[in-house]
Amino acid sequence: MSESKDHLAQGKIAPSRRNGRVSAKPTMSDVARLAGVGTMTVSRFLSGSVAVSSETAQRVQSAINELNYRPNELARAFRGQRSRTIGLIIPYLYDPFFANCVHSVTTVANEHGYSVIITTSNEDTEKEFVEVERMLERHVDGVVAIPARFNESRITRPLFGKTPVVVFDRPVADPTLDAVTVQNTGGARRIVEHLIEHGHKRIAFMGLSRSLFTINARFLGYRKALQDAGLEEDAFFGCDSQEDTLRAVESKLRGPKTPTAVFTSNTLATRYVLTALFTLGVKMPNDLAFACFDDFDLAEFCSPPLTVVRQPAQEIGRVAASLLFDRIARGEIPKTGNRIVLPVEIVLRRSCGCKHRGSVVIH
Amino acid sequence: MSESKDHLAQGKIAPSRRNGRVSAKPTMSDVARLAGVGTMTVSRFLSGSVAVSSETAQRVQSAINELNYRPNELARAFRGQRSRTIGLIIPYLYDPFFANCVHSVTTVANEHGYSVIITTSNEDTEKEFVEVERMLERHVDGVVAIPARFNESRITRPLFGKTPVVVFDRPVADPTLDAVTVQNTGGARRIVEHLIEHGHKRIAFMGLSRSLFTINARFLGYRKALQDAGLEEDAFFGCDSQEDTLRAVESKLRGPKTPTAVFTSNTLATRYVLTALFTLGVKMPNDLAFACFDDFDLAEFCSPPLTVVRQPAQEIGRVAASLLFDRIARGEIPKTGNRIVLPVEIVLRRSCGCKHRGSVVIH
DNA sequence: CTGTTAGCGCCTTCAA
DNA sequence: TTGAAGGCGCTAACAG
Numbered sequence: 001m002s003e004s005k006d007h008l009a010q011g012k013i014a015p016s017r018r019n020g021r022v023s024a025k026p027t028m029s030d031v032a033r034l035a036g037v038g039t040m041t042v043s044r045f046l047s048g049s050v051a052v053s054s055e056t057a058q059r060v061q062s063a064i065n066e067l068n069y070r071p072n073e074l075a076r077a078f079r080g081q082r083s084r085t086i087g088l089i090i091p092y093l094y095d096p097f098f099a100n101c102v103h104s105v106t107t108v109a110n111e112h113g114y115s116v117i118i119t120t121s122n123e124d125t126e127k128e129f130v131e132v133e134r135m136l137e138r139h140v141d142g143v144v145a146i147p148a149r150f151n152e153s154r155i156t157r158p159l160f161g162k163t164p165v166v167v168f169d170r171p172v173a174d175p176t177l178d179a180v181t182v183q184n185t186g187g188a189r190r191i192v193e194h195l196i197e198h199g200h201k202r203i204a205f206m207g208l209s210r211s212l213f214t215i216n217a218r219f220l221g222y223r224k225a226l227q228d229a230g231l232e233e234d235a236f237f238g239c240d241s242q243e244d245t246l247r248a249v250e251s252k253l254r255g256p257k258t259p260t261a262v263f264t265s266n267t268l269a270t271r272y273v274l275t276a277l278f279t280l281g282v283k284m285p286n287d288l289a290f291a292c293f294d295d296f297d298l299a300e301f302c303s304p305p306l307t308v309v310r311q312p313a314q315e316i317g318r319v320a321a322s323l324l325f326d327r328i329a330r331g332e333i334p335k336t337g338n339r340i341v342l343p344v345e346i347v348l349r350r351s352c353g354c355k356h357r358g359s360v361v362i363h
Numbered sequence: 364m365s366e367s368k369d370h371l372a373q374g375k376i377a378p379s380r381r382n383g384r385v386s387a388k389p390t391m392s393d394v395a396r397l398a399g400v401g402t403m404t405v406s407r408f409l410s411g412s413v414a415v416s417s418e419t420a421q422r423v424q425s426a427i428n429e430l431n432y433r434p435n436e437l438a439r440a441f442r443g444q445r446s447r448t449i450g451l452i453i454p455y456l457y458d459p460f461f462a463n464c465v466h467s468v469t470t471v472a473n474e475h476g477y478s479v480i481i482t483t484s485n486e487d488t489e490k491e492f493v494e495v496e497r498m499l500e501r502h503v504d505g506v507v508a509i510p511a512r513f514n515e516s517r518i519t520r521p522l523f524g525k526t527p528v529v530v531f532d533r534p535v536a537d538p539t540l541d542a543v544t545v546q547n548t549g550g551a552r553r554i555v556e557h558l559i560e561h562g563h564k565r566i567a568f569m570g571l572s573r574s575l576f577t578i579n580a581r582f583l584g585y586r587k588a589l590q591d592a593g594l595e596e597d598a599f600f601g602c603d604s605q606e607d608t609l610r611a612v613e614s615k616l617r618g619p620k621t622p623t624a625v626f627t628s629n630t631l632a633t634r635y636v637l638t639a640l641f642t643l644g645v646k647m648p649n650d651l652a653f654a655c656f657d658d659f660d661l662a663e664f665c666s667p668p669l670t671v672v673r674q675p676a677q678e679i680g681r682v683a684a685s686l687l688f689d690r691i692a693r694g695e696i697p698k699t700g701n702r703i704v705l706p707v708e709i710v711l712r713r714s715c716g717c718k719h720r721g722s723v724v725i726h
Numbered sequence: 727c728t729g730t731t732a733g734c735g736c737c738t739t740c741a742a
Numbered sequence: 743t744t745g746a747a748g749g750c751g752c753t754a755a756c757a758g
Contacts, residue, residue, distance in 0.1 A: 413744090
């Protein structure tokens with residue numbers, strides 16, 4: 001009895017204390033008090049989990065309006081099991097491919113009523129690790145990630161406990177994680193075959209580090225195409241900066257076996273190589289035929305328009321996010337994750353030497 | 364007495380209950396129990412707010428290691444005043460300018476030990492509003508936003524209560540909000556003057572809606588330049604799609620007063636107009652001189668290389684985020700917000716008719 | 727249909 | 743230097 005009296009007393013002094021604090025946000029019990037009901041009635045009214053009489057509903061609603069009450073999502077997340085938040089990790093944003101992926105992931109998440117905590121790793125596995133921990137401490141319900149330098153990434157099941165994880169663009173060693181990738185090898189192989197069909201015998205490959213999954217996969221496609229045609233490889237990994245790339249391009253062009261075509265393996269390398277060719281005054285496609293992985297706005301307006309392998313960026317993000325929400329809904333961690341491989345599209349423009357445009361989908 | 368006994372009893376049964384639940388994350392009291400100390404000692408050890416004896420520190424540390432304990436950031440945020448989270452709202456991500464802004468905002472936030480909740484409004488003020496509410500419910504410590512269609516945006520002080528807000532790229536009507544923008548008018552004016560210096564008398568302006576702050580500000584710069592030179596305006600607002608833009612460009616070129624130069628007011632309009640010119644077979648800069656607002660990768664490789672007004676995208680995001688953390692640290696909401704205007708840079712390439720490259724900074 | 731109780735994990739306050 | 747008590751706002755579980 002005395003206990004319950006205590007509670008009542010508290011209930012009575014609470015409002016004045018509240019009013020004392022100028023800016024305290026109204027809480028559910030403020031609403032309950034004003035409406036003359038218990039907090040659970042307010043809670044139920046908000047969640048709709050259990051019916052409340054339409055008359056009380058009215059009163060609660062007006063109390064909410066009057067106080068301009070908003071539920072404290074932090075308290076909910078803390079109390080319950082779900083934070084309604086997912087984490088999103090990508091290397092960086094200035095690659096339009098990554099930016100598009102982010103756009104679709106956030107869109108899907110918001111459609112599910114979720115918030116997205118985003119972070120950029122800059123390909124730094126240590127920063128990635130720190131940020132993953134931060135996300136886990138915030139109890140995100142799941143994580144979508146493009147792992148930094150895939151093999152070295154510390155993104156593995158044990159780190160996440162029972163929090164679902166979907167990686168995309170690059171898989172990871174851990175087979176229990178879901179992964180969404182594209183036909184990197186197939187796409188690269190096909191476009192190099194196309195260059196071969198144009199009659200090229202000496203085709204160079206330019207890329208960033210081979211320790212990046214996508215770059216390596218594309219290199220393997222390039223290699224396969226050359227091997228099948230009995231041609232010799234000529235690959236350079238190390239387009240880490242404009243200067244390095246310029247040096248590499250220069251030495252290739254001055255070398256004894258000057259390539260007649262070049263294939264660049266992602267947007268960044270493409271930019272560096274194009275700049276280098278521009279600097280050196282090389283004319284495409286006559287001096288050198290050109291094709292690259294990753295489409296971008298205005299590839300159409302380059303001089304000449306560029307032949308590319310296009311990835312469905314938004315689609316990749318959408319599929320990865322959907323997969324994650326699937327996992328979250330089911331609540332179980334699979335023994336073996338899904339491995340989804342999306343098709344790419346070859347877009348023929350002029351830089352390869354084609355006179356006519358065209359496109360082919362590679363599954 | 365009986366109360367305290369109750370608590371002790373609870374303390375004793377808790378571990379077994381815990382061990383019963385397979386996957387419960389260890390809590391601070393688990394650590395405390397294992398280390399044979401009170402929870403406050405663990406708390407103090409973690410925060411470093413009060414010294415603990417090095418011997419207990421040892422024990423606590425090993426307990427933490429053994430249990431692989433991570434503090435529950437959700438509980439902290441709930442309990443305390445700070446969520447160590449900021450909200451970030453942008454229209455969309457496929458504009459590289461916006462993507463770069465996001466990159467720098469998240470980088471700055473992470474440097475401050477903060478997480479970033481990101482959302483895209485797609486220029487939809489309703490979605491923007493909903494997402495702001497979600498962020499507020501999550502008790503973000505502050506918000507950085509590019510408001511959707513600035514005048515109509517519902518981003519105003521009352522909505523946010525005492526949560527600090529910094530808008531960037533576009534200001535809002537509310538003068539109490541901090542705003543970071545660039546020299547839109549000055550930059551546009553200068554580049555149009557440059558076209559005039561090339562001898563052009565009929566210069567067209569192409570843009571999205573004038574209800575977008577940046578577009579309007581750039582238009583005003585364009586207008587000023589023409590007025591000062593005694594020339595006639597020729598503006599089109601409505602580059603909302605490729606089709607609309609193509610139609611507009613076509614009719615301009617067929618009209619009685621065909622422009623000899625065109626200025627496009629952002630990346631999107633630029634892309635549409637370039638595509639239209641390409642489709643119609645217009646040659647730059649001879650048939651038509653060209654200049655645009657917003658630089659982008661590979662503007663260098665367009666045919667011809669494009670003359671642009673470049674905004675310091677990363678810098679804008681960095682300044683906006685820093686301003687926000689300033690506000691968060693001070694904890695007071697200003698009567699009148701800061702209005703920071705950053706310079707832009709004119710980058711002369713070939714599309715304007717220049718033979719030589721060059722650049723000028725406009726403050 | 728509605729209310730009461732209890733406690734999520736942490737840290738502030740008070741007491742030793 | 744350390745510990746105990748209490749409560750942040752919410753909702754599951756149990757009464758009525």
